Structures are given as structure tokens and as C-alpha cells.
Amino acid sequence: EPEVTQTPSHQVTQMGQEVILRCVPISNHLYFYWYRQILGQKVEFLVSFYNNEISEKSEIFDDQFSVERPDGSNFTLKIRSTKLEDSAMYFCASTRQGPAAENIQYFGAGTRLSVL
């Protein structure tokens, strides 16, 4: 069964460093998402991406964050200068249909980001 894959599973970085989290969405999906989950808290929406541009973003997704689909398969989240509070589990998700349809999002296993 097709699945969303994320790499790495765990990323450790120093505060102020740039990190890139990588995701390979399901191949025929058109809408892509990033969410994050701080330990013990609820899953929070960060950004959605469709047709090579951001379609929606949350307040969390400030200028330190960016997303890119550099080729036909990868979808990346970049954090330019990490802060301690960026430590969280980051989930990538994808769906074939957009919000007008039943928006069942398929999630990857996540990347645990630890900022020291």
C-alpha cells in the first residue's frame, strides 16, 4: 500500500542552525501538508501546498519556515534558524483531493526534531 515517507526519523541540531525535513508524498497526490506536534500536545497545522505554491499557512509558519517541492517526488520543510521551541515531531501529509472533497490526509511516520 502506498505511504508517505519522511526522512530522517530523528534530527538533532544546534540552536540557530538550518534544518531541512524531507517527505515523499504518495505519488498521485496533489495536496501536501506539514503539521507539528510538540511533545504531549495536540497536532497543529503548519502549511498546505498545492500547485507549487502555499495555499494556506498558520500563525506558527513564520518567516523562519519555508516549503518547497524541488522535484516531482519530494516535499521539504526548511527551518532557517532553529529555536529551542521548534523541538517537536513534524508530520508530512498528502491527499489526492482538496478541501472541497473528503479531505482524508495520509500521514508519514514523522521526523522528531530536537534542538539543543
Next chain:
Amino acid sequence: SQQGEEDPQALSIQEGENATMNCSYKTSINNLQWYRQNSGRGLVHLILIRSNEREKHSGRLRVTLDTSKKSSSLLITASRAADTASYFCATGDNTDKLIFGTGTRLQVFP
């Protein structure tokens, strides 16, 4: 309460018992979905119920939706130890995002 609050926060039962989790939300929705998360893992979609539906079944899962009360419940019948996980409701509207609830941690003892 916040969008997508669930209760109980934690639930412990014996194998074979039923588990019921509740979710409340605040805004208008197109659908409500339930996801499962095993410890430290990703979210797995379980079931979706549309705003014009009142009840839906999938295997041992039963979901109800009451849009007048802005609430939903997830019932897992005949629970198994493998059902141990966190369960989240998530609401979908006309925007892209899903808004997740706070989750219920279910522990099923063999």
C-alpha cells in the same frame, strides 16, 4: 473549550470491553475524522463522517456525529490490547487544514 477537545484524556479498560471517546468542536465543519497514533508514530486515518451523516460503522468502530451539539463519539467494541494508542478527532472544513483535538490515550489491558 478549544476546537477539538476530547474526553476522557485517558482511558484504561480490559480486553473485550468497549471504549468510548468523545470529541467536541466549535466551528462549522464539512466532516469529522478520527485518527489513531501509536506511541511516537504517525497518524493513521480510521474513519470519516460527513456533516450530514449521524452515524457510521467500520469494523469494530462506530462513530456518531451530532452537529447540533457540535460533538462526536468514537466507540471501539470488543477492544484488544493492540488497540492501545492515542485517538484524535480532526475536523475538516472548506479550508485545507485539519484541526486536531487534544486526544484520548487508550490503554487496553490483556
